[in-house]
Amino acid sequence: MHSFIPPERFFPYLSWIDIQAMPNKENVVLIQPVGAIEQHGPHLPLIVDAAIGVAVLGKALEKLDVRIPAYALPTLYYGKSNEHWHFPGTITLSAETLLATIVEIGESVYRAGFRKLVLMNSHGGQPQVMEIAARDLHINYSDFLVFPLFTWRVPHITWELLSPQEKRLGIHAGDAETSIMLSILPNQVKMEKAVAEYPPQQPEDSLLSVEGKLSFAWATRDLSKSGVVGDPTTATKEKGDRILESVSDGWVQVIKDIYAFKQPQANG
Template identity: 30%
Template sequence: MIYDTIGSGDSEWAGKSATAIREIAEADGSVLLVPVGSIEQHGSHLPVATDTILVDAVVHGATERAGEDVPVLVTPPIWTGFSPHHLSFGGTLSLDFEDLRAVLEDVARTAIGNGFNAVCFVNGHGGNAALVDAVVSTVGIGTDAEILGTTYFSLATDEVSSVRDSERGGMAHGGEYETSLMLHLRPDLVADADQRDGTLWDEHYEWGGGDLLDGGSLSVYRPFDSYSESGAIGAPELASAGKGERIHEIVTRELAAVIVAIHEHNR
């Protein structure tokens, strides 16, 4: 995993031989997971790799919960995403929409060639969501394998809501949700509490969503400097490692259920 030694997990594609990968791929109901992250600013208190670190950790946590009977592998994370709305703050690396789409399509298509029955993209950055949805269709139309996609923080939102202390808008970019997860998984990369400065999400349109748990029904493009001076949106001051542990437990359990369902459907 990105926060550990490559090849340390049983589901880690990068640490296996080509022969071992093909054996897993050719098993009945095999599933390949592709974590998709980003390198972008997360205020002054979180590293720019936050989205990549978190999605990779969630995916590997979910595969452990899915059980040894599920033939599943996880590719190395796609470490950069579509993040033009963060560029003004610096520290951000972004691909063009078409370039990232081509990367995801190529990864999926070449992986399918090993014999996988299903490929699921697991996204960890809001700016990638529409693109991942599109790739599900562009890859799916050309293969008999089942192609799926999800964004991990869209899973089990009602249960995660029971963990929060912030009001609506507090679990947005670099807010209570992501900061708590980072405090649980990589506290060494989180700045001290006095540097956790965020602004509650305040979208002009009521249909535009409130935070990671409430994406809204209306898509709106705005650069992030129109929402926050620090680059963080939400309430990172309310984050804690205990909340992060609970959020991690909830979302990995839910994603594990998705993985098992995909496996069973494709047997």
Template identity: 35%
Template structure:
């Protein structure tokens, strides 16, 4: 694995494998009393690094800010607009294509980024025919059903709970204080999924599930399964593209 920012220009020029550039995309937001504001950044970079090692990609520096509307009123959270994030992704995509990369792979750890990611990928494909492959933990819900003990607090939310805390314990347990972990199952009001509602209106601690149930072993199982899913999807996409060129 090569890290883009650790190479000299001559070392980059001499690379024989520029098929994949891998971009970790995180966010800066609260993750309960037991985890850091940069949890999404640490997870995105950690998972991207593991993926890069397996597929021999070039690891790009992490985008450490994301679209954090739902949690922006918690102390310490910072947010980019969807338009700003989309513009950053598109500029990076144009840049890596110019530098000879065949695919940009985005490893996203924050669901709030997905609108910007999907729109950027579609627009850059229409504009310059460059393929962006994007992931937000593919298959994680099914994996978690077989690994985790506690129920999810909401079908579409994975945040500072057993799942995400376990993942962070595996990536870097020095950034988790399990003595501060709490269990919190918010009561979601009618219309929670149909209209904008700040998450501090439903959560006191910023935890959406049972963080106390997290373990490093669960995190290892979840992340390894997610990475295997990523690799399968990447192989299928690249195989299809190669067949279309023949």
């Protein structure tokens, strides 16, 4: 049931007696992985985002100092994936349902006496939902510290391993995701079916981009016929091993930071 998570760090394996007796509960770090079940081209399974998040978190918790109390909650596999729903197999929640689910999980965590919750989101279609949930939870419970984080935003070396075109345009099922899947779930990757496909380009003088400071609304079928937005054909397990180690190292540091974090208090 714990998947990649070390069993001693898996929250559901605790009893209510364990939780009731837990010391320093206000500084225990609880991490809610949030993924998606959505298409990732013809070569990758639907579980990519959730699998990557859990694998990164599991590796980070293995490395984390045993003196830092941190636990993984069960992965929320379904997310807001309606940009992919034109491709068979994608399962999506509405933004409203996902928001309500995250908020109610947070409220349950708060009632149990915990005060630090990380929303570890691995799907690019829902950071805004995580941010709204985190803000609302903190507004409703002023001593509740909620961190809406994206799995790939910690320091890591991935970009050093990608081509310039992939760094600029590869946003889904490309080199990085395929490489890390070759590392963690190689039997579920069908490299013989991998195809490269990049989105149609905006005029060179345009300020707009698919993802960036000035973006526009899109569905995946607007950008790709295969469901791939990037080049997975250059992916390797060796690259994936390096990415997994690097991203998990970043998560070790952020968990340490959250454990030590104190809510800012304005002077005056």
